[in-house]
Amino acid sequence: METDVRKNPALLKLDLYCKGVRLDDSCLVEEDGGRKILRTRAGLGSGLELLLPSGLWTNVPVTEPFAKDSPYILKRAGGAYRLHTDDHFLCDVELAPKPSWYERKTATGKPMTRIGTLQGTYLGIYQAKVCEYWVEKTKVNCKFCSVGLNLGIDDADEKSLDEVMEVIWAARRESGITYVDFNTGHYTGETYLDILEPFIRRIKKEVGLLVGIQTPPHHDLSRYDELRKMGLNRVSFCFEIFDRERFKETCPGKNREYGLDRYLEAVEYCASLGRKGPLTEPWVTNGEIIAGLESPESSMAAIDWITSVGAIPTVCVFRPLIGTDYADVPPPKTEDMVPIFRHLYEKCMEHGLPVGAAPDIHVSLVMLPEECKSLSDKRYPVGEMKLKVLGKAVRWGLEKRLQNRERLFGPPPRSIAAPVFAEPGASASA
Template sequence: MTLVADTAGLIMDLQSVGLRLETTLETARKGGAGPSDSGMLWIEGVPVTVPPSDSSPYSLRAEDDGQGIYRDGVKIASVAGTARPRFYGLETADGVPYHQIALLHLDSLASTVVQACNYWGNSDQCGFCGIGLSLASGATIAKKTPEMLAEVAIAAKELDGAVDATLTTGSSVAPDRGALYVAKCGQAVKEAAGLPVEIQFEPPRDLSVIDQVHDMGVDALGIHIETFDPAVLAKVAPGKFRTGIETYFRTWEHAVKVFGEGRVSTYVILGMGEDPQLTIDACKRAVDIGVYPFVVPLRPVAGSLMEDVPAPSREYTEPIYRKVAGFLAERGLGAHTAVAGCARCQACSSLNLVQTAGSAAPCGPTGGAPTSAPLLQIGRRPE
C-alpha cells in the first residue's frame, strides 16, 4: 500500500473510534454548527479533525521532537499538533475577543456569523447540530458584523497563515435564508484580507439570491442537505425535509451555472441510519451536475440530540467513500477544484485521501454498498 492509502485508512479508523490523548492537544473545537467536539492536528502532513476517546486503541503520545500516534505500543504515524492561534489573544476596540468572532480550523478561518437558528430548541432541531451550545457556553457572540470579521481575517492571515474563510449561519425564516447577510460578511473579509471565501446557507426561496451572492464576490457555496435518505432527513432534520430534496437539487443546478463546477458543495453525513445505496446514487447525481458531495462520518456532539449515537465504522464508510471518490475522479472534481470551504480543507473526511489513493479500485472484502443501518431514534437529552 502507498503512504497515502495507509494514511487514508488510519484516518478513517480514527474518525470512527477516536484518539486516546496521552499528551496535550492544543486546539480543539466544542459545540458549533458542524462536525465538532474534535481535536485538530496534522497526520503525516494531512489536516485532520479527530474526536478524543478514552476507549480508542489509538493513542497520541508526546515525543522528543513532536507527537506520534501509537497502537499496541507501536508508532504508526507522525503528528504535528497545532498551537493556539496567535490572533486568539487579540480583541476588538470595544473588547470582543477575536476567538469569539472566528476560529482557525487548521488553516481555514471559520465563523457562524449568526449564532442562532429558527430550528434550534423546538421540534425542528437538527439531531446532529450543536449551534446553540457554543453560544450558551459563552464561547462566541450571537451576531458578527462584516467589520468584525474583516478585522479578524486580516489578523488570522498575517499572524497564523489562514488561507481561506468559511462563513455559515443558522437557518433563517427570511426569504433569502440569511444568505445576503453572510455574503456581505464574506465580501468584507475578501476585500480586507484577500482570502477566498465560501458561504453556507439553505436554499433561498428565490434563486436570484444566488446571483446576488456571486455578484458580491463570494467564491464558493455550501448548501448542505446532510442526508439524501428522505426517511432519515425527516427524522434528523425536519426543517430541511420540508424544504425538499428536489429543492436542493434545483438550487444546486442553478448555483453551479453561476459559480461553476466544483464551487458548490453539500455535506453528506454517514452513520445516521441512511440507505447506503440510495446515498451513493444521489451523490452520483450531485456529482453529475458539478456539485461536490462532502461525505463525512457522523461526529456525535455532546449536548446535541444525537450525542449518544456512535460514529460509523470504517467498514461502513470506506465503500461509500470509494464509490463517491470514483464519481468525482471521473468528473474531474476534487479538493483541488474547491477554492475555499470544507471541500478544500477536507479535515473532517477521508474522501479526498481515498480519491488520491485511487478510489475507483475495487474495495476488496468491504466492497460494494454496505447494508443499511436501522433508522436512529432521536430524542432530547433526559433532564
C-alpha cells in the same frame, strides 16, 4: 487498496474519525502550542486538530464516550507527538499549531476565537444568531447538531462587520489563510443571504480572499447569480441525508421549511452558474451529506446525484456529539465508510470536477475528495494533470488579487509581514 494505516494516511484519517483517539496523560496539547478543543461548526468538529503523515489535517474525536474504546492512543515523547495502538507505534503526528491571534481580543473586547476559528487552514465563521430551529417551543433542530448547545460558549452571538474583518486580517496576516467560510442556520424570512452579503462585499473589496457560504437554500435562486457576480467562490447546501424518510426524521426543521427537493434544486442551479460569473473568480457548489446516518448505498446514491449535476459532494463522517439528540447513536464503522469515500474520489474524477484546486486549503473536519485517492485503485492521469494546471491558475489569480488589494488599500492594519504562499501541497502553517 493499501489496508495498513501506517502506509495509507487517508485510511488512518477515516479510521480516526470513526474510532477517535485516547489521550495519554503525557499529552500537553495546549502547553505544546496545540489548539484547544472547541465544539464548533454545526457540532461536527469537536475534537483535537492534528496533522497526519502526508500533510493530512484532521479533527479527531476525543471527548465523545466512544473515543475511550479507541485502539488509538496519542503519546508525547520528548515534546513530539506519536500515535500508537496499545501494542505498537504507528506514526509521528503534529499538533495543528494554535494561531497567535487565538489569545487576543477584538477592539470591542471579544475573544477572537468567539468570532471565528481555524478549521484546518481556513477561517470558519458561524455568523449571526443561533439557528431558529433551536429556539422554537418544540425544537426542530437537526438531531446530530450541537449549534444550539455551543453558541454563547465557543461562539459570540453578535459579530459586527468590523469585528469579523479584524479577525480576518489577523488570520490572513498571521496564519496565511486563503479562504473564509461563513455558516448560518435557518432564520425566518430567509434573511441569511442579506446578513452575509455585506461581509462578502467587504472581504472581496478589501482583502481579496476566497469566500464561501453555507446556508439553507434561498427560494429566490437569482440571488445566487448576484452572489456569483459579487465574486463569491463557494456555496454549500447541507441536506445531510439523501434517503427521504431518514431526512425527515433527522432534520425535521429543514424538512418543514424547505424539504429535500429545494436543497437539491439549489445545488443543481448553483452548479450551473460556473460558466456565468467572473472568470477570475473560481466557483464551486457543494452538496453536503453526513455518512453514517443512512445506508452506505444511499450515501453513494447522493454522491452519484451531486456529481451528475456538476457539484462536489462534501461528505462528513457522523460524530455522536455529547448533548445532542443523537449522542447515543454509535459512530459508523470504518469498513462501511471506505466504499463511500472511494466512490467520492472516483465520481469526482470521472466527472472532471475541480477538486483540490484552491490553494493552501487543508480541511480537518472532512475527507476531501482528492484525499481519498489512496482508497481507490483507479487512476486518472489526464484528470489529475488538468487539476494541476487549474490549481496553478487559481493560485496565480488569487496571488495577483491579494497583491492588488494591498496596492489599492495599503498594507493591512497593524501590519506584520505579508504571508507567503506555501508550495502546492504544503500546509500554510507548517
